Amino acid sequence: MQDLLCEYQKTRKALNRLQRHLKQADDAARVVRLDMAKRQTGKAKAVSNGPARKGDRRLVEEMIGSIDYVIEWLETCRQPGNRRGVERRAGYERERPMDPALMQVMFSSDSTAGSSCPLDKQEADQLEYVLSWLTERERDCFVLTHGECFSLEETAQLLGITKSSVQTYITRAQNKMAQRIASSLVLAG
Structure with a gap:
């Protein structure tokens, strides 16, 4: 350079x-x-x-x-x-990394992740519990982007909505999931 x-x-x-x-x-x-x-x-x-x-x-x-x-x-x-x-962009600061291989194993019957460590019963139950609090659209957007590794644009095309709507649904889903995880830790502790 x-x-x-x-x-x-x-x-x-x-x-x-x-x-x-x-x-x-x-x-x-x-x-x-x-x-x-x-x-x-x-x-x-x-x-x-x-x-x-x-x-x-x-x-x-x-x-x-x-x-x-x-x-x-x-x-x-x-x-x-x-x-x-x-x-230093705000979008990068809010991003919460997830393991896409685990999400693909959990939610895709024809998963291409090939993960050698599938979720055990307890982890699957915890993930199902957290995702159960999401609306159908939030769950679809979250699973497609984080679980199936689709881009925001591809997810928007699949669901027939705009790219900004996908981002909004994902943000809402992440906030709800964070609240549920925090509340379940408080109840368990």
């Missing part, structure tokens, strides 16, 4: 040199045009037509802007302009 960053920095230096060269060439052309205008009109102050290579200079400026954007991205490892990095 450092090699790539070095190459972009070299390219930026070359583009900066090209930009300076084009500016000097425009300045020289402007002086020549002013001298010609003075000779033709005889006036001390003549108006020039502007830079001869305006399109070239604009293109080089755009290229420098793009290169600066890439260099900043490579140096910070984040997209320029973002306030927070992806590791």
